[in-house]
Amino acid sequence: MIKKFASLIFVVLMVFVSACGNGGNNNNTATNAAEGNKASNTAEGTNTTEPAAEPEVAADPFGKYPELIEFTTIRPTMNNPKFPEGESYEENVFNKFMEEKLNVKPKFVWMAPQDGDAYKKKLDLSIGGNDIPDVFTIVGKSIQEVQATVKRLVEADMIEDLTTVYEQYASPAIKEAYASADNRGLDLYKVDGKLYGIPSQGSLENFNFVWIRDDWRKKLNLAEPKTLEDVEAIAKAFKQNDPAGNGTTIPVAMQMQTETDGLFGPGFIFDQFEAFPRLFYKDASGQVVYGGIQPQIKDSLKVIANLYKEGLIEKDFALKDTGQLQEILASGRAGIVGQAWWGVWYPLFMTLQNVPDADWKPYAIPAKTNGKLNMGAMNTSGSVMVVKKGFKYPELPMKWLNVINENDGTEWWIKTTQEKYKDANEKATVWGGMSIMSTDAIVNQAAEIVAAVNGEKDPASLPFKNNDAYQNIKKFIDELQSQPQAASKNVLQWQNTRSWYDAMGSAAKLETNIVYSAYDGQTPTMEKKLTALNELQMKAYHRIIMGKADADAEFDQFVADWKAQGGDDILKEINEEASK
Amino acid sequence: MVRNQTFGTKAAEALLIAALALISFSSLFPIIHNLAISFSSPAKAMAGFVTVFPKEFNLESYKKLFEDSVFFQSFWISVKRVGITCFISFFISLLMAYPLSRSRREFKLRDVYMWLLIFSMMFNGGLIPFYLIIRQMGLMNSFWVLVLPMLVNVFNVILIVNYFRSIPKELDESAAMDGAGPWYKAFRIYMPLSMPVLATTTLFLIVTVWNEFMLGMMFINHEDSIPLQTYMQQIVVRIDPTLIKSIEDVKRLASVSDKTLGAAKIFASMLPIMLVYPFLQRFFISGIMLGSVKE
């Protein structure tokens, strides 16, 4: 037996070693090839400086290349897009437009669906196999994940330092957009002070609105809510009167399964107390603190616990995920839900398909504590465009983004998207259509639209991108004045009005207080302990809300545990990094 | 006494039948539910109103399904893949199982091979080395990348070996007397005697190959040559609404969340595999082979 085993192990080892030997050889060749590349890269690197030195291409952010440049890249695709006759991801009017503007053409090494993890997995393989395309976008579930990928690429010396490219080639509009967030987006993808990628940046507009079934509210003769107490009173009235019938009404639909402030979450209640449960932010003294352990959280939790006790929230809300919430909302049983300004576009419009005369209306409730509309803001730069080391034209993607950013609001662009590409939306047709928005872009846009609708501004002066919303809102409001109507009569008009005019319009009128996250990276302790700490937090919150423990005692215990189990270390690490 | 026993047996059998019927219903329920959703209107399906019967019955989702050329293309690729893989694998496994079913005395290296196979079944080197090798062999984007790695299924080989070992040695010996070599014995004696286990392993392989989606996802770059389950993987995926960053994302979300079409696709993709078993079941008739060969 032992002998047999010994011989077995020997053979296994032999095979293993020979296999490894082969593998090793391969990798050696791969490394050699890579080194060869590197050598030629450096040669090319010197080349790169040469054309840059030529006056005709010197640092013009929109400069057209003298001859057609094809670059390799990869792209995320949509689910089953329907292109106009004869067009595809490779051949379409947007790519042609970009070719005319810059004389460049993307060549796709591969494409993979953006939903699910196919794109990410394939990209990981490309990186692991050291055969990345010239230019590509890194996406991820979280900023930390994208950062980790960038860091690995830098470590392996696979991507270009874009510091000077950005300085020289970024258009003023793009620079301004990043500056509106104090260049936080850029900072995320710097390694040792050098910029390695051009990040996307979203606008900060996702305030937590309280969406209310306005048809129910009107039927019960309740006033529009001004405070959190009003909202609670409306919820109670929904509970008593059961407008959905058969006791199926869910006064406040809410989920808080894993996140405290996710979609359909209780974020609007936390905002009331300036509580930001998942945010590391700077307090008044300039110290970075964790929102989840602040005393304001306890006040917010007590409010939610009270809703729970009164039966205004579902008994098993803690088990529900966003999918189930969508179901509840679509079924027309819910009375109040917390959601962003775009709630009517998804999924609230589904209510109308089952209950034709339903009407959802958003309310922005200023906080009792400071009278402002509060928001805790995570960094919005969740994807980043990078350039392969040694690619001859490292400024190309920057120029590409400049051109897109300059043109995607034009009449031609929008009309083509809306008409010609009705079934395959904008992102499906133009490669790298990454948005780099200034943080107040949407709020400003909304303010303009609202002003035009209210006659305070000449509608003709609106930029084209606002036209659509303006027209729809105008019609809806005009018709509303002549005769009351069901929202489902013209869903598009209703959606535009509720989102732009009611939600963003009211937010634009209020004073806002945006608390930025002070740290978006990952310290060593965070990597290993944050997940467990987040869980500790959720568990304590659930227990408090469900009345399983005394709120004060439970919360104090949680704070102590959180600090002891790694929280204090994390805060220390962050503060050290911040003070550097 | 005798009557009592038959009554007892009858009662037990009735109870057994009732229990089996109940279990069968529970197994069937999810499929009925899915089917009902596929025939309902999206609004009702999204609101969770559908259980066993369709609400607002319509064929819209199947109409859309038939317009989806990628679905049918990948469906065909999967069928081709399963057919070719199972055909080749049948012979490879049979050839492997025969020598491995010999004793250590008869086949010296038997245990070495066996443990190497078990080792290869349990450990794997991860995706990146696998990718490097596939690339090196020039298999990227080739149909054969979907087939070759699936051909040897160690679990199946072990099952066949186990079955071969239960076949009486006398048969083997008498054939050897007549001068039959190992190839003849494998194909002419062991194969016909082992139809039940070969049918089982073929079924397992069909199911494994049909459901395998990673190879297509990783190594095939063109949508028009991916297998069905790779394609399905893209549509049944749970879209994470927390990733919504802009109103464009929202509008997209609204347009892709067609639960009824998803249900229709799930049903259509399951259909062939559901029909395979009843077809293979005829190889499970007990004892005929052994009985007929036995002198």
Added chain:
Amino acid sequence: MRSKWSEQIHFNLMLLPGMILVLLFTIWPMGGIVLAFKHFIPTKGIWGSPWTGWENYSYLFDTPVALRVFKNTVVIALMKIGFGFLIPIVFALMLNELRIQWFKRTVQTIVYLPHFLSWVLLAGILRDFFAVDGIVNQMLGMFGINEIMFLGENFWFRSIIVGSDIWKEFGFGTIIYLAALTGINPSLYEAADIDGATRMQKLRYVTLPGIATTIVLVGTLSLQNVLNAGFDQIFNLYNTLVYDSSDIIDTYVYRAGIEEGHYEVGTAIGLLKSGVSFILIIISYGLASRFANYRIF
């Protein structure tokens, strides 16, 4: 005996095509296992990347929940292995006792269907089924039992995880035994009939010994999954309230996003899982060979 050598050569030849495939697609990539102890730098290749020792394992072991995660993984996996092993045997024997052929076939065809459904789909159904206002609670309500939050209580949750997994897979699992049952020599039953054996006796002395080798084989091989407790299922069903009873290695690793930034951690965890199961399989092989003088493989 002159054919002895040529027979050996033929045996090797017969194994050749299969072994080539195994070497190419399984053994060769196994060099990548060393990444479990390395920090992978793509430009340096697998062998050129620097060693890091046990660092990759620290992502799993240095968390406050490590102990719980391991315990849950092993407990759930063992429960699934145990019941998932026994029930198909019992079910196959039950079917075997049925006289009505068409019914037998229909039942077998139906119970194997859930195997093909994804957990995403089944989880949705299970959640409705066990919801506070779901059908189970409604039925319990008829007996005056207060509603139970099945999916929110640790005790119930784990039972549902194990139960639903068995329900999904047992039908598929019986196929192997049905095939084995067909291999039993009918003359053995005839002989038993002549001896006046009862049904139970035939089951005990003919049927069970007839499928014993298959039972042992399947049981041993199922030990492969001793650290695989079923990611898809748990991920689609669990929630914060029941992490204590259901958070397993795979769900934790996913939630923490460890594999996203650290490719090697995935390899390291894979190696751990394979290593543990390999040892268990060797032990059971050794036990069978020592005490029953039977070689499983």
